[in-house]
Amino acid sequence: MADAEKNEKAMEPAADATPNVTEVETVEAATEDAAVAAIEAKVDRGEPILQVRNLVKHFPLTQGILIKRQIGAVKAVDGISFDLYQGETxxxxxxxxxxxxxxxxxxxxxxxxxxxxxxxxxQDITRLSGRALRAVRRNIQMVFQDPYTSLNPRMTVGDIIGEPFEIHPEVAPKGDRRRKVQDLLDVVGLNPEYINRYPHQFSGGQRQRIGIARGLALNPEIIICDEPVSALDVSVQAQVINLMEGLQDEFNLSYIFIAHDLSIVRHISDRVGVMYLGKMAEIGSDTEIYDHPTHPYTQALLSAVPVPDPESREGRERIILTGDVPSPANPPSGCRFRTRCWKAQDKCAKEIPLLAIPERFAGTDSPAAHESACHFAEEKDVVHA
Amino acid sequence: MTITDMPADVPVPRSGEDHGSKLLDVRDLHVEFHTRDGIAKAVNGVNYSVDAGETLAVLGESGSGKSVTAQAIMGILDMPPGRIPQGEIFFRGQDMLKMSAEERRKIRGNKIAMIFQDALSSLNPVLSVGYQLGEMFRVHEGLSRKEAKTKAIELMDRVRIPAAKERVSDYPHQFSGGMRQRIMIAMAMALEPDLIIADEPTTALDVTVQAQVMELLAELQREYHMGLILITHDLGVVADVADKIAVMYAGRIVETAPVHELYKRPAHPYTRGLLDSIPRLDRKGQELYAIKGLPPNLLKIPTGCAFNPRCPKAEDICRTDVPALVPVTEQDGTELPGRGSACHFWKETLHG
Amino acid sequence: MPDLTKTPSASEEAAAIVAGTPVTSDAGPAPEKPRSLGADAWRGLRRNPLFVVSGLLILVILLVAAFPGLFTGANPDTGDQANHFLGKPNLGHVFQEDWFGYDGTGRSLYARVLYGARNSIIVGLGVTVLVTLFGGLMGMLAGYFGGFWDSLISRLTDVFFGIPFLLGSMVVLNAFTDRTVWVVMGALAFLGWTQIARVMRGAVITTKHADYVVAAKALGAGTRRILFRHILPNAIAPVIVVATISLGTYIVAESTLSYLGLGLGDGSISWGGDISDGTQFIRNFPHVLLFPAGALSITVLAFIMMGDAVREALDPKLR
Structure with missing residues (x-):
């Protein structure tokens, strides 16, 4: 009985958080061939290419040495939904x-x-396997955060960038690969003659270029960048950001750009999603989020970013949050941000706020009319204040 | 050309040549490391000073020598492979490099304290936080175990760790990143030092926590009227807290300036490039300016100005003559106190 | 000012980097030639006197083990008890039959030390190869697949770890009447694989979380490619070190077993057996004991020194 209740409670957030995002036009693929064909189809610029719906990832916490018993779960991602459009970041x-x-x-x-x-x-990639999954893997690539650990130190640059061709031999015939690798090195701004060198012979920024070249090898449509410049020096960050922007235009890529540096995200992104404790707090265009934030967490986050301008240091309003982020193994009930929120009321502890356009802004063409998961959403410009 | 004729180690003009008046005065400091591949020149003639109650931000990228300078001041350089072939570090008028190991140990922690980037690895995981905080008092002031514990709780209160009394016996891993950094600050503050060196104190923290910690640090500094050397690569953090700034590149100071002046009108192409290459939070920019090339290899620092291969203004003289850090002035010759630039073309950079 | 506000495009500034301007050559210690980590380690090794000395020693020992006949004409198996019974060593007679003296049956000790190397080396090398292959495989399976396989293999290694190495092999060898080199090798390997398995498991677990392994998975690489192209080359270093050092200990183990009469069967020449024979003359004719014992010590020392040198070259933390 108690268990059943608990289960119900555990299910609640995902069920509750049904977002008001557009229905996904699923393509029913009866055969693997049909699925592969759907994956290989072209998507027009501005059309959704990747649609995430109620995505949940719980990491079980177990106890016991031989017989493992689940005692809880780290709710790393707890029901998030968003769309990625072709050609955007x-x-x-x-x-x-x-x-x-x-x-x-x-x-x-x-x-x-x-x-x-x-x-x-x-095509729901969480359910794909075999050839269809391979086709998806070819089309979605990743650039990693740490250029020092993301390249195999025992392989030459040529082997690293050429590995995608070995795994997906259909993309490039064998005799062609060396030339392709050299082309890729050229594209990311490295000397093609470096093909036989090893990663440790390069600096951080150059290694990140190698990582990007590997990501480009299979001519993907989406590149997921997980903190791609946070390990680099300031003067090198700009080079890599510019390179990535240039490549996006050249190869018609869509980026998901994950970072903690809000300034860089604003610079490179067309739309921005703000996450807090496994949930999406607010999502909208870069202007909507940075100049017209309506979620208190976004406002606090933006106000905490140090601005490289000493003139603003006296006048600027700082929202200093108290306390730390709660553990994702035991998140607060209702709104997850309520324990650190200055607006929190009883309602916030009871009801999980939906990610939706706040009622008071709905129907208006105000830039505040974008999706925000707060019961008391109101606009507050903290960046220019 | 008259500029380059000046000796390379002329310090920026400051209020008199008497080191006694300064809390800390670093003079022409050189540090090198002997490695398998040769001698890495990490610091090549650094001059800076800090007064009580003042915040000096040392800004630089990895390999600029900003942390090595701090380690030399603290006396915690690994020697060998490190070596200080030249230079003086005056603390309250006394050259610390000429002191005995015992004298330096007494200054360390007592008069000068350091806060590191990685609080978790700077704290001993097998000792309770209270014990480690109390250790300072037991070693330096000879307090009993019980008295030390009381002091530890007081300290934890002062850096605003909630429920200090209950948490004093907890171990470092039981605290969050922000709380651990507070403990590090408490430790540095324990003996009310005159000078605190903070090496990237908030780099590992999230922005919201970063703001809390920086605020705490600034508040404590005001309260105790301490000197603070803030070592960072973050131009945002510097703008928020610094009084004056020293920009380092390849082991040299390339520009010094009061905080407001530096951001408004940089006098060195490197500083200008850095400022132009960071994206802004408050507006959507076009393509970023990028400083071309890569930071120099310390084993093979370019001749002349170390920045010359990456500099848009570089001319022949930059490849041959090392520019001295010279005072910069307004176009009409009016002095700009505290400002200096190590660029042959500072006039063009500043006024151009 | 205009030249500063001008933002070079990605390709332009990239070109500036490539163009072979000083900018590139200043980038980190990037020499002109490709330098693999293996080549770097080799360079470090060659400069290490520890490696040079132990390497030369091991080379000589291997040569002796392979071709003992090159170094002496004397027969190690037949002695002349009447003329040479416990004959004293003649240190002036370098490389001659009586260099190290004679043993209790009048056999040349010099010849016996030379021929004894062969069995020691065969057993040492053989056990190391077996243990590295089997232990390495087990460790890799446990480390990479985790879960059930890890629990199973880890418990198994725990069980074997609980058996004292020497005592265990004595018990096993006691069951055999005809103890050939292969039997001894098998017995030692049977009990000795756990150490390598543990080292390999640890190294694989560390390596499998590395970003480059995740990157390979993201590309869709299969298990075999990930294991043999990405994990193994990066996890093998500590295994090589442990294997080199244990080679010496396996030689000691073989000698100890032979000393106790449980090693190689009658007729096989072994340093352990000779040491055992020598103990009865220790008071008046210590040379019978000292020469085989010395040979054993030098061999073991050489491998341990080699292991240390390799560790130094491969361990990035010591660089």
Missing amino acids: LGIVGESGCGKSTVAKLLMTLETATAGEVFYKG
Whole structure:
């Protein structure tokens, strides 16, 4: 009885958080061939290419040495939904532990989702296998955070960038590969003659370029970037950001750009989603989020970012949050941000706020009319104040 | 050309040459490391000073020598492979490099304290936080175990760790990142030092926590009227808390300036490039300016100005002559107190 | 100012980086030639006197083990008890039959030390190869697949770890009447694989979480490619070190077993057996004991020194 109640409670958030995002046009693929064909189809610019619906990832916490018993779960991602449109950059920001890296792993099918769907051109990739999954993997690539650990130190640059061709031999015939690798090196701004060197012979920024070249090798449609510049020096960050922007235009890529640096995310993104404790707090265009935030967490986050302008240091209003992010193994009831929120009321502890356009702004053409998961959403410009 | 004729180690003009008046005065400091591949020149003639109650931000990228300078001041450089071939570090008028190991140990922690980036690895995981905080009092002031514990609780209260009394016996891993950094600050504050060196104190923290910790640090500094050297690569953090800034590149200071002046009108192409290359939170920019090339290899620092291969203004003289850090002035010759630039073309950069 | 506000496009500034301007050559210690980590380790090794000395020693020992006949004409198996019974060593007669003196049956000790190397080396190398292959495989399976396989293999290694190595092999060898080199090798390997398995498991677990392994998975790489192309080359270093050092200990183990009469069967020449023979003359004719014992010590020392040198070259933390 008690168990059943608990189960029900555990199910609640996902069920509750049904977002008001557009229905996904799923493509029923009866055969593997049909699925592959759907995956290989072209999507027009501005059309949704990746649609995430109620995605959930719980990591079980177990106890016991031989017989493992589940005693709880870390709710890393707890029911998030968003769309990625062809040719755009969607930024995802949040602090450590908010689940943004887990989202990246789920989209890459490196982790198995606990619940929810990820539709790539109408195909739910969480359910694919075999040839269809390989086709998806070819089309969704990743750039990693740490250029020092993401390249195998025992392989030459040529082997690293050429590995995608070995795994997906249909993309490039064998004799062609070396030339392709050299082309890729050229594209990311490295000397093609470096093909036989090893990663440790390069600096951080150059290694990140190698990582990007590997990501480009299979000519993907989506690149998921998990903190791609946070390990780099300031003067090198700009080079890599510019390179990524240039490549997006050249190869018609869609990016999901995950980062904790809000300034860089604003610079590169067309739309931005703000995550807190496994949930999406607010999502909208870069202007909507940065200049017209309506969720208190977004406002606090933005106001905490140090601005490289000493003139603003006296006048600027700072929202200093108290306390730390609660543990994702035991998140607060209702709104997850309520324990640190200055607006929190009883309602926030009882009801989970939906990610939706707040009623008071609905129907208006105000830039505040974007999706925000707060019972008391109101606009507050903290960046220019 | 007259500029380059000046000796390379002329310090920025400051209020008199008497080191006694300064809390800390670093003079022409050089540090090198002997590695398998050769000698890495990490610091090549650094001059800076801090007064009580003042915040100096040392800004630089990895390999600029900003942390090595701090380690040399603290006396915690690994020697060997490190070596200080040249330079003086005056603390209250006394050259610490000439002191005995015992004298330096007494200054360390007592008069000068340091806060590190990684609080978790700076705290001993097998000792309780209260014990580690109390250790300072037991070692330096000879307090009993019980007295030390009381002091530890007081300290934890002062850095606003909630429920200090209950948490004093907890171990470092039981605290969150922000709380651990508070404990590090409490430890540094324990003996009310005159100078605190904070090496990237908030880099590992989330923005919302970063703001809390920086505020705490600034508040404590005001309260105790301490000198603070803030070492960072974050131009945002610097703008928020610094009084004056020293920008380092390849082991040298390339520009010094009061905080407001530096952001408004940089006098060195490197500083200008850095400022232009960071995206802004408050507006959507076009393509970012990117400083071309890569930070220099310390084993093979370019001749002349170390920045010359990456500099848009570089000319022949930059490849041959090392520019000295010279005072910069307004176009009409009016002095700009505290400002200096190590660029042959500072006039063009500042006024151009 | 205009030149500063001008933002070079990605490809332009990239070109600036490539163009072979000083910018690139200043980038980190990037020499002109490709330098693999293996080549780096080799460079470090060659400069290490520990490696040079132990390497030369091991080379000589291997040569002796392979071709003992090259170094002496004397027969190690037949002695002349009448003329040479416990004959004293003649240190001036370098490389001659009586260099190290004679044993209790009048056999040349010099010849016996040379021929004894063969069995020691065969057993040492053989056990190391077997243990590295089997232990390495077990460790890799446990480390990479985790879960059930890890529990199973880890418990198994725990059980074997609980058996004292020497005592265990004595019990096993006692069951055999015809103790050939292969039997001894098998017995030692049977009990010795756990150490390598544990080292390998630990190294694989560390490596499998590395970003480059995740990157390979994201590309859709299969298990075999991930294991043999990404994990193994990066996890093998500590295994090589442990294997080199244990080679010496397996040689000691073989000698100890032979000393106790449980090693190689009658007729096989072994340093352990000779040491055992020598103990009865220790008071008046210590040379009978000292020469085989010395040979054993030097061999073991050489492998341990080699292991240390390899560790130094492969361990990035010591660089």
